[in-house]
Amino acid sequence: MPRSAVVAVIVAGSTGVAALLVPRQLRPNAAARLITSLVLISCGAAVWTLFLIVGANVVQLHGVAERLSWCHDLAAHHSGTFTPLGLAALVAVGLASFSAIRVGFRQRREPTQGDDREVAIVASEYPVAYALPGDPGQIVVSTAMLRSLDPLEQRVLLAHERSHLRRRHHRYIRATEFAIAASPFLAPLNARLRFALERWADEDAAAEVGDRAVVACAIARAALAIQSSPATSLGMADCAVVERVATMLAGPSRRSVVLEAAFTGVAIAGAVGLAVSLALLGHMLPALRICL
Numbered sequence: 001m002p003r004s005a006v007v008a009v010i011v012a013g014s015t016g017v018a019a020l021l022v023p024r025q026l027r028p029n030a031a032a033r034l035i036t037s038l039v040l041i042s043c044g045a046a047v048w049t050l051f052l053i054v055g056a057n058v059v060q061l062h063g064v065a066e067r068l069s070w071c072h073d074l075a076a077h078h079s080g081t082f083t084p085l086g087l088a089a090l091v092a093v094g095l096a097s098f099s100a101i102r103v104g105f106r107q108r109r110e111p112t113q114g115d116d117r118e119v120a121i122v123a124s125e126y127p128v129a130y131a132l133p134g135d136p137g138q139i140v141v142s143t144a145m146l147r148s149l150d151p152l153e154q155r156v157l158l159a160h161e162r163s164h165l166r167r168r169h170h171r172y173i174r175a176t177e178f179a180i181a182a183s184p185f186l187a188p189l190n191a192r193l194r195f196a197l198e199r200w201a202d203e204d205a206a207a208e209v210g211d212r213a214v215v216a217c218a219i220a221r222a223a224l225a226i227q228s229s230p231a232t233s234l235g236m237a238d239c240a241v242v243e244r245v246a247t248m249l250a251g252p253s254r255r256s257v258v259l260e261a262a263f264t265g266v267a268i269a270g271a272v273g274l275a276v277s278l279a280l281l282g283h284m285l286p287a288l289r290i291c292l
Contacts, residue, residue, distance in 0.1 A: 004280035005052040007273055012045035012183075015270040019189050022263055024243070027253045028199035029167075034263045035193045036172045039186055041270040043179035047096060048277060050089045057086030099181040107174055113138040119158065121146070127225040129157055137165035148225035153218035156205045160218075163204035169197045195240055202248055216248040 019038035022031050061081075082090060113134030114120065124142035132138045139161040146154060164170070176193050180186045206215045223241040247253070 004277040005049050005056070007277040007280065008045045008049040008052065011270050011273040011277065012042050012049060014273075015039075015045065015266065016042040016183075016186055018263060018266040018270075019186070020192070022192070023256075023259060024192075024195065025253060025256075026259060027255055028196045028203060030255075030260050032169075032172055032193060032196040032200055034260070034267065035189060035196060036176055037267045038263070038270065039176050039179045039189050039193070041267060041274060042186060043183040045270070045274050045277070046183045046185075047093075048274065050093045050096070052277075052281065053086055053089035054093060057082045057089075096182040099184075100178055103177050103181040107177070127222065129161060129222070131161045131164040131170075133165070133168075133170040139165070145222065145225065149218060149221060152209070152211075152214050153221060156209055156215050156218035157222065159205035159208040160201045163201040164197070167200065167204070169201070172197060195243075199244060199247065202244060203252065206248065206252075212248050212251070216245045219248065220245050 015038045019035050019042065022034050022038070024031070026034070111132055113132045115138070117138060118136075119139045119141065122140060122142050125144055127142055127145035127148050129139070129141040129145050132140060139158060141157065141161075145157070149157060172193060176186075176190060180190055202215060202219065205218075206212045209215060219241060
């Protein structure tokens with residue numbers, strides 16, 4: 001395996017593990033940014049590793065290897081076919097590409113802002129509330145959900161969804177979905193990111209309303225309202241309602257300078273490691289141009 005691929009494997013593994021270790025007790029905005037950054041770096045390193053392995057097999061094939069025969073750094077020996085590792089990498093590249101394209105098409109079909117209203121109230125027997133991305137985006141809430149909450153809790157709901165729009169949380173989700181599509185081993189991080197984003201919106205709602213107990217009550221009441229519904233509101237289906245309520249009642253998360261700096265350092269080191277992997281291959285490119 002090329003040295004650049006070894007470095008990329010180390011980066012992919014270390015940043016992926018680091019993303020899983022980001023504490024849920026961190027400030028949610030910091031946690032969301034760290035998880036997203038680490039996931040993207042890990043995915044980039046993993047995909048780069050696959051391409052390096054495939055490329056190393058290609059330049060050693062008969063016909064290709066003969067043409068590069070005097071470029072010993074590029075073709076150490078001739079081979080009639082891909083190695084088992086090369087075949088596995090080639091299949092993985094194909095599956096990752098197909099999965100990423102499928103996610104891209106699905107994201108393009110997702111609903112977006114339908115009109116100029118900030119809040120669209122729809123008549124429905126299901127209690128739902130969600131934010132539609134756009135410029136500036138739109139909040140959709142059902143009449144059933146509004147009936148489930150008192151006026152102050154309705155304000156919490158709107159503040160929560162407004163936070164999703166203002167903070168562009170859909171971009172974090174979409175970027176992570178692409179990364180997971182290409183690197184399925186990162187799949188557990190989808191739920192962790194969504195939890196951080198919901199907590200982030202909870203904190204914004206608490207800052208706007210000024211009463212954390214009301215926010216906690218709104219989260220719990222909305223969860224009870226949709227208990228028998230397949231619809232999702234306030235991220236209830238995926239994001240640890242009990243933990244969100246308990247965290248809200250416990251008080252705002254304190255900034256942990258040491259932990260945030262440590263995980264930021266891992267992300268920076270991962271980005272540097274990926275750049276080093278690119279550089280290790282880059283010094284061979286002039287030779288490749290001469291050989292060809």
